[in-house]
Amino acid sequence: MELIQSDPWASLKAFTTARIALGRTGTAIPLREVLAFKMAHAHARDAVYSKLDTSALQEQLQSFHLPVPLLHSRAADRYEYLQRPDKGRRLDADSAASLAPQHADVVFILADGLSATAVNVHACPLLQQVLPMLKATGISVGPLCLVQQGRVAIGDEIGALLKAKVTIVLIGERPGLSAADSMGAYITYGPQVGNTDEVRNCISNIREEGLQYPAAAGKIFYLLQEALRLKLSGVELKDNYGLLS
Template sequence: MEINKADQWQFLQNYTPARIARGRAGHSLPTAELLKFQADHAQARDAVYSELKVLDLFQALLSTFNLEVLRLQSEVKSRSQYLQRPDLGRTINQASRKILLEEDASESDICFVVADGLSASAINEHAFSFLNHLIPKLQAENWEIAPICIVEQGRVAIADEIGFLLKASIVIILIGERPGLTSPDSMGAYITYQPKLGLTDESRNCVSNIRPEGLNYELASEKIFYLLNEIKVKKISGVQLKDEMNDKQIL
């Protein structure tokens, strides 16, 4: 039996963090690679059950931007329920709905929603830094920005109701994506024009893997700033809106 035989595709590890070319011991992975797999799997599971640092995020947003910040919750009562009942994570609870209605919001160009999703770790690590790149770009162009909403136990579609109640033309939700074995802290951004209850995924544009090891904050903010301007001008989003931005433009 050959032990720890080198994999002929090992050079590909120079180009991707994907779990390829890990070698073998007989018909199995080498012990070291098996232990790394188990550690990455545990890290991904931990990310799913991680908790949103609401107070830290609230204070950071409030002290940095000249914007109101609201704390909201979905109808989910616990993390186990969040995983078992995705539908409850798509709607805000009565207390949060009351908060938004009492805002008596005027019309705005955009509403930012920040939700834990399937990896609160991603939001804890990346949401503020990303917004610190994007919001100043919008403020420089005189975009009218609604209160920023932090949502606990939220799914993507929860932004539709929030954006509608705050009378925003566009809503963008930053949310922790499903953890991968090499990316437990990946953040996604979903953008919707004319948000309202009942919309489905074809109505949204998605920019995913926002993190330093993926699409970094500056590149992600440039990409999303482009999409937001396209949506504002063309008044469409989702599958109707084609991303014609050349990535070389933001390099």
């Protein structure tokens, strides 16, 4: 039986899921914490190899009454996706040929990224918050694109082919050891192949235990309106959401 000596600042664990105040037994970490770490690592690995539930997502997305094209990157499978990031940034030939100009204000792209689990769980609830805001203000929305084996930059090619003013990529973030289902939203004005990350605004850690859906939806709505008004995004577009409220 382990004799565990607790940390004097253990009360701070109430405010974070980070691994703090683990206690110790002798000079070692308690066995329960070692096992918890191994379990978290297993969840993170599982998230990286998870797959988009395209059938369920297509069914849920139908409620928004928008086209839902199913697209694929140039990465043939998960192993190529992880070894060749460049292939995850571009559409395969069939997917690119299937897209025609829509000239919408904004296009949403749902991509697996490094945690398809995050998109499977959080994308539709977030869209339920965001899309009514856009409709109420007259912002036009193009197809809701589902992309398998996609990275953030694949939104540039999709947006360019659809002639969208702005793309918003909802994508699974690299899983951490306390969050295997974190989703990010990347907003880009003027999408075109070759864009780099300084032209994007990122909203990170969208999940129930992180940035919850109403707050994430508010940030997306604010940044989208500002991007359309100022005709820019990225480092030049400051996130002042909530500062003046």
